[in-house]
Amino acid sequence: MTTEPKDVSVDVRPKRQATVKHIATRKGGTPLVCLTAYITPMAARLDQHCDLLLVGDSVGMVLYGMDSTLGVSLDMMISHGRAVCRGAKQALVVIDMPFGSYEESKEQAFRNAARVLSETGAGAVKLEGGIEMVETVEFLSKRGIPVLGHVGLMPQSVHTNGGYGARGRTVDEWQPIIDDAKAIANAGAFAVVLEGVAEPLARKVTEEVAVPIIGIGASNACDGQILVTEDMLGLFAINPKFVKRYAELGDGIASAIETYADEVRTRAFPSEEYTYKMRGANQ
Numbered sequence: 290m291t292t293e294p295k296d297v298s299v300d301v302r303p304k305r306q307a308t309v310k311h312i313a314t315r316k317g318g319t320p321l322v323c324l325t326a327y328i329t330p331m332a333a334r335l336d337q338h339c340d341l342l343l344v345g346d347s348v349g350m351v352l353y354g355m356d357s358t359l360g361v362s363l364d365m366m367i368s369h370g371r372a373v374c375r376g377a378k379q380a381l382v383v384i385d386m387p388f389g390s391y392e393e394s395k396e397q398a399f400r401n402a403a404r405v406l407s408e409t410g411a412g413a414v415k416l417e418g419g420i421e422m423v424e425t426v427e428f429l430s431k432r433g434i435p436v437l438g439h440v441g442l443m444p445q446s447v448h449t450n451g452g453y454g455a456r457g458r459t460v461d462e463w464q465p466i467i468d469d470a471k472a473i474a475n476a477g478a479f480a481v482v483l484e485g486v487a488e489p490l491a492r493k494v495t496e497e498v499a500v501p502i503i504g505i506g507a508s509n510a511c512d513g514q515i516l517v518t519e520d521m522l523g524l525f526a527i528n529p530k531f532v533k534r535y536a537e538l539g540d541g542i543a544s545a546i547e548t549y550a551d552e553v554r555t556r557a558f559p560s561e562e563y564t565y566k567m568r569g570a571n572q
C-alpha cells in the first residue's frame with residue numbers, strides 16, 4: 290500500500306538558514322525536500338525550494354565520469370562543499386564523507402569531518418553505514434559534528450554488498466536494515482537517508498525510527514525525499530527506476546549546441562547584435 294499524497298504545499302521552512310534541529314523536528318510532518326548540489330549556481334537555484342542540500346559523493350559519477358563513488362577524495366568534497374555553501378542561504382548544507390575518509394577509526398572520522406565543516410561552512414556531514422558505524426556517529430555527534438546517516442543500499446559498499454539493486458524485497462532482508470537505521474539514530478544521527486528499499490520496509494523503518502527518514506528509491510512512506518538533481522533534470526544518462534525525470538535538460542543542451550555549431554560554421558554567429566563596433570560608430 291502506498292501513502293496517498295496529502296495537500297501539504299505550505300512552506301514550513303525557517304526564515305533563516307536551516308539547522309539540524311529544524312530538520313529533526315520534521316519527523317512525521319510535512320515531507321522534507323532534499324536534493325544534491327555540487328556547484329554554486331545550482332545551489333542558489335535549489336536553495337529557495339529545499340530544506341536540505343546534499344553535496345553527495347555522487348559528484349564523482351555525475352560530474353567527473355567515475356564509474357563508482359569510490360574514487361572521490363576529501364579535497365573534492367571540500368571544494369564542492371565550499372561552492373555549494375556560497376549559493377545556499379536557507380537550506381541546510383550536508384557534505385558526504387567520501388570512501389576511506391572515516392571508516393578506519395572514530396578519530397580519523399573526527400579529523401576529516403572537522404576539516405569538512407571548518408573549511409566549507411556546511412552544517413553537517415553524511416556517512417554510510419549501520420551498526421558498524423555506531424561508535425563513530427556517537428563520537429562525532431558528541432563533539433559538535435552533526436551526522437546524517439545512510440543505510441539500505443550503500444553505494445560505497447558496492448563491492449562487498451553486490452551491486453546497486455534494491456534491498457529488502459524479501460522479508461528476511463529486513464531486520465539488518467531496521468537494526469542499522471535504529472542504531473545510527475540512537476547513536477545521535479539527526480536524520481537517516483534510506484536508499485533503495487522496498488516500500489513496506491521503508492514504511493516500517495520510518496515508523497520505528499525516531500529521527501526523520503529521508504528516502505531515495507524508498508517510496509513515499511518516508512519523512513522526506515532526496516534525488517540526485519542531475520538525474521531528475523535529465524542531465525545524467527543513468528536512469529534508475531526510482532528517478533522521476535521532471536525535465537529533459539539534456540535534450541535542450543544537445544539542441545542548443547547543435548544550433549551553435551551550425552551557426553559558427555555558417556558564420557551566422559556572431560551576428561552584428563553580438564559584435565563590438567568602433568566607438569562613435571552609429572548604434
Ligand code: KIV
Nearest residue numbers: 325345346347516517
Ligand atoms: O551521493 C549522493 O548523491 C547520495 C544520495 C543519497 C543522493 O548519497
